[in-house]
Amino acid sequence: MRIYISSDNGHRDRERRQPGRAALLLSILVAFCLHISSFPLYADSLTVSGDPGILVINSVTAGSQPTSVTDATTTYSVVTTPAQMRITGELNSSMPPNVNLRITLQAPAGGTSSGSVQLTTTAKDLITGMVHHTNQGGLSITYEFSATVGAGVISSSSRTVTLTLTTLN
Amino acid sequence: MKKLVLFIAVGSIIFAGGNAFAQTATQTVTFQVTAIDEISVSGNPGALIVNSATAGSQPTAATDATTSYSITTNGSSKKITGDIDSAMPANTTLAVTLTAPTGGSSAGQVTLTASAADLVTGISTLAESGITISYNFSATTAAGVVASDTRTATLTLTDS
Numbered sequence: 479m480r481i482y483i484s485s486d487n488g489h490r491d492r493e494r495r496q497p498g499r500a501a502l503l504l505s506i507l508v509a510f511c512l513h514i515s516s517f518p519l520y521a522d523s524l525t526v527s528g529d530p531g532i533l534v535i536n537s538v539t540a541g542s543q544p545t546s547v548t549d550a551t552t553t554y555s556v557v558t559t560p561a562q563m564r565i566t567g568e569l570n571s572s573m574p575p576n577v578n579l580r581i582t583l584q585a586p587a588g589g590t591s592s593g594s595v596q597l598t599t600t601a602k603d604l605i606t607g608m609v610h611h612t613n614q615g616g617l618s619i620t621y622e623f624s625a626t627v628g629a630g631v632i633s634s635s636s637r638t639v640t641l642t643l644t645t646l647n
Numbered sequence: 648m649k650k651l652v653l654f655i656a657v658g659s660i661i662f663a664g665g666n667a668f669a670q671t672a673t674q675t676v677t678f679q680v681t682a683i684d685e686i687s688v689s690g691n692p693g694a695l696i697v698n699s700a701t702a703g704s705q706p707t708a709a710t711d712a713t714t715s716y717s718i719t720t721n722g723s724s725k726k727i728t729g730d731i732d733s734a735m736p737a738n739t740t741l742a743v744t745l746t747a748p749t750g751g752s753s754a755g756q757v758t759l760t761a762s763a764a765d766l767v768t769g770i771s772t773l774a775e776s777g778i779t780i781s782y783n784f785s786a787t788t789a790a791g792v793v794a795s796d797t798r799t800a801t802l803t804l805t806d807s
Binding site for chain 1: 670671672673674675676677678679680681682683685686687716717718719720721722723772773774775776777
């Protein structure tokens with residue numbers, strides 16, 4: 479007579495491990511689905527066409543302050559979701575004394591331009607009120623550089639201007 | 648079941664953290680200010696005519712203070728010099744007085760010759776306009792009659 483002895487311990491062990499692994503995978507899948515369900519079908523983005531030309535103050539009408547110079551050769555493109563968005567601008571470091579750098583961004587459809595804004599190291603609103611989906615390119619960026627005689631002679635210098643697309647609040 | 652709920656909660660937290668948003672773009676802006684020195688005048692003075700005298704004295708000099716100058720400089724220690732393009736007729740003198748701009752010093756009345764002479768010194772970083780120019784034309788009797796003639800007076804803003 480043959481006696482067959484079997485143990486299902488291993489089988490029960492495998493059954494205990496498999497539900498844990500399956501639950502982890504399922505939770506990740508559910509969480510991911512919840513997450514991407516809030517995504518638009520497109521991504522928010524802000525890009526610029528390049529750097530402006532060098533801004534050189536070198537002329538004046540006698541008796542007046544030096545003549546300011548402007549550059550409007552660059553543009554920006556923006557894509558936003560239907561949320562309250564804005565664009566801010568700031569410098570990486572302060573301008574020299576007695577000189578100013580101002581920027582004007584053309585507003586995309588539905589947005590509002592703040593007009594000519596003096597750039598500092600503190601972010602300032604340049605475009606506000608973008609509440610609808612926006613997908614627009616070739617929007618003008620205008621820089622104005624001005625100096626008083628008190629600035630003296632300034633050798634070629636540069637600053638990094640950072641434009642940030644962010645939520646309204 | 649408890650493990651399943653726990654895993655879902657943890658997974659949601661992990662993915663929820665990815666919703667923070669900001670898009671940036673940068674530009675490099677290069678700028679420069681060169682040396683700027685500019686002077687201009689409002690126009691020409693009226694004709695300077697010596698045509699009277701007090702008996703026993705030399706002819707009475709003629710003056711004109713109808714013109715002015717404007718100046719802008721972003722430098723320091725500048726001066727204004729003046730000269731004329733050719734010598735005056737014998738026994739006649741043309742002199743000019745420039746009022747000094749803020750911070751500068753006027754040399755007073757200076758006889759103009761073909762050599763540049765300091766009219767104002769000590770000029771630094773300023774922008775002013777409408778500053779008075781006064782001309783004085785004098786002649787002795789030895790000059791005789793001098794027909795209408797002209798000279799070009801040049802004012803130069805330059806380094807001291």
